[in-house]
Amino acid sequence: MYTTELKERNQAVQGLSLEREDPERLAAFEARVAADDFIEPKDWMPEAYRKTLIRQISQHAHSESVGMLPEGNWITRAPNLRRKAILLAKVQDEGGHGLYLYAAAETLGITREEMIEALHSGRAKYSTIFNYPTLTWADIGAIGWLVDGAAIMNQVPLQRTSYGPYARAMVRICKEESFHQRQGYEIMMTLANGTDAQKRMAQDALDRWWWPSLMMFGPPDENSPNTAQSVRWRIKRETNDELRQKFVDVTVPQADALGLVVPDPKLKWNEERGHYDFGDIDWDEFYAVVRGEGPVAKERMTARVKAWEDGKWVRDAAAAHAEKRGMRIAAE
Ligand code: FAQ
Numbered sequence: 001m002y003t004t005e006l007k008e009r010n011q012a013v014q015g016l017s018l019e020r021e022d023p024e025r026l027a028a029f030e031a032r033v034a035a036d037d038f039i040e041p042k043d044w045m046p047e048a049y050r051k052t053l054i055r056q057i058s059q060h061a062h063s064e065s066v067g068m069l070p071e072g073n074w075i076t077r078a079p080n081l082r083r084k085a086i087l088l089a090k091v092q093d094e095g096g097h098g099l100y101l102y103a104a105a106e107t108l109g110i111t112r113e114e115m116i117e118a119l120h121s122g123r124a125k126y127s128t129i130f131n132y133p134t135l136t137w138a139d140i141g142a143i144g145w146l147v148d149g150a151a152i153m154n155q156v157p158l159q160r161t162s163y164g165p166y167a168r169a170m171v172r173i174c175k176e177e178s179f180h181q182r183q184g185y186e187i188m189m190t191l192a193n194g195t196d197a198q199k200r201m202a203q204d205a206l207d208r209w210w211w212p213s214l215m216m217f218g219p220p221d222e223n224s225p226n227t228a229q230s231v232r233w234r235i236k237r238e239t240n241d242e243l244r245q246k247f248v249d250v251t252v253p254q255a256d257a258l259g260l261v262v263p264d265p266k267l268k269w270n271e272e273r274g275h276y277d278f279g280d281i282d283w284d285e286f287y288a289v290v291r292g293e294g295p296v297a298k299e300r301m302t303a304r305v306k307a308w309e310d311g312k313w314v315r316d317a318a319a320a321h322a323e324k325r326g327m328r329i330a331a332e
Contacts, residue, residue, distance in 0.1 A: 017048045017051075018046060018048055021046050025044055028044075029043075029044060029046060029049075030233075034234075036160075036162075036234070037162075038162065038163070038164035039162055039163050039164060040164045040165075041164075041165065048229070049235075050108050052226065052229070052230060052233070052235060053105070053163050053235060054108050054109075054110050056226075056230075057104050057108075057166055058101075058102070058105045058110070058119075058124060059124055059125050059126060059127075060101050061097075061102045061115065062098075062115075062125070063126045063127035064094050064095070064097040064101060065094070065095065066119075066130045066300055066304055067094050067126075067129075067130050068094045068095055068098075069130065069303050070132070070133070070134040070139070070143065071087060071090065071091050071094075071134065071140055071143060072091050073134055074087060074134060074137065074139075074140050075087055075088055078137075079137060090144070090183065093176045096176075097169075097176070100169040100173065101166075102115060103165075103169075104163075104165040107165045116308060120301070125290060127216055128212065128215055128286060128289040128290055128294060129150075129216050130300060131289050131294020131296055131297045131300060132212050132295055132296065133295055133296045135208075136204070136205060137201070138188070138201040138204065139205045139208075139209070140184070140187060141184050141186075141188040141190075141191060141202065141205065142202075142206060142209040144180050144183050145181060145185045145187075145188050146184070146209050146251065147213055147216070148177050148180040149184075149213075149250070150213045150214075150216045150247050151177055151216070152178055152181055153217075153243050153247045153250070155170055155173060155174050155177060158236075158237070159171050160234075160237055161235055161236070161237065162233060162234040185254065188202055188206075188258055189258060192259055192260060199259075202260060203260050203261065206255065206260050206261075207263045210262060210263050210264070211281060211282065211285075212289075213247075214244055214247070214248070215281060215285075215286045217240045217241075217243050217247070218240040219283065220241055221239045221240055221241045224240050227239050245275055245276075248267075248275075248276050248278050249275055249276055252276055264279045265279065266278060267279065
């Protein structure tokens with residue numbers, strides 16, 4: 001029901017706005033995209049392309065900034081100084097990713113304030129994964145291994161997305177995400193080779209984070225209202241299901257190497273397909289979390305709004321400084 005409504009609404013918006021575009025300009029734009037040219041901020045683009053990018057890039061930025069919270073909770077509880085320093089750096093990286101992405105979205109004619117307001121009022125989405133709680137230290141390992149692992153799988157193709165500023169932001173982000181993934185795997189390795197209690201903790205984290213990580217790739221292709229047009233415009237270079245399958249294929253051998261069991265009785269290598277078959281994802285849970293009913297959704301949004309309000313004096317001071325500097329330069 002929710003998916004049908006979403007699909008119809010998105011198709012109607014895209015169809016309507018494409019009909020209004022100048023056919024010659026639209027054809028020239030589509031030829032550039034098909035030739036793998038990057039589209040730049042001052043280039044002509046269809047309104048639906050601009051809107052799709054603002055939607056995806058801003059939601060991506062929101063995910064990075066909300067994504068700081070589950071791990072931020074553990075900075076003071078990291079088991080030693082080395083782990084604390086690494087986690088601190090990782091959380092700062094996520095904040096940086098949010099900033100590059102907000103800046104990329106701003107080139108499309110939306111302001112940072114408008115995007116933040118959409119997030120805080122619940123109009124804009126952010127990744128479902130960040131609405132799950134981090135209960136133990138092993139969750140920090142599982143986030144790096146699985147959540148950053150899923151993020152990289154989705155983001156490597158975005159380095160060749162058709163919008164130049166988004167593609168360039170993704171190059172740097174992917175480098176950092178790959179460090180994040182490895183530090184998470186290293187935490188899991190330490191726990192999996194540790195005491196029985198540590199191994200149980202690692203398994204419990206895998207049990208809780210596996211399915212939500214598969215949901216990060218979005219709904220199945222047949223229920224994804226945006227995929228077809230986004231693939232045509234080369235905003236998305238691969239579909240949700242293709243990326244999900246790649247993630248499963250890469251991650252299952254990593255779990256085997258850790259001696260941990262992926263919590264899916266239907267998981268089985270399929271010789272004919274050359275891929276793992278896997279069990280059904282609980283899409284009702286996914287849509288409930290998308291609607292804002294995730295286990296810690298309220299806590300996450302309260303924390304984000306508080307951080308924004310607490311940071312107001314810094315933004316005001318920076319704006320006042322820029323204004324003063326501008327006046328001084330003008331006077332000189
Ligand atoms: N959560 O038609 P589609 C990270 C929504 S970054 C919430 O398939 P699309 C780094 C979707 O927006 C993680 N909503 O949509 C990190 C759409 O609703 P709308 C974020 C979701 O855009 C690691 C509706 O469902 N990464 O983790 C989700 O073509 C560790 C229908 O879906 C990105 O954002 C979801 N999981 O494909 C940070 C990557 N999935 O807007 C800290 C860029 C779907 O029409 C710690 N984004 N929806 O109302 C993308 O690649 C795409 O936007 C997809 C969704 C693949 C996420």
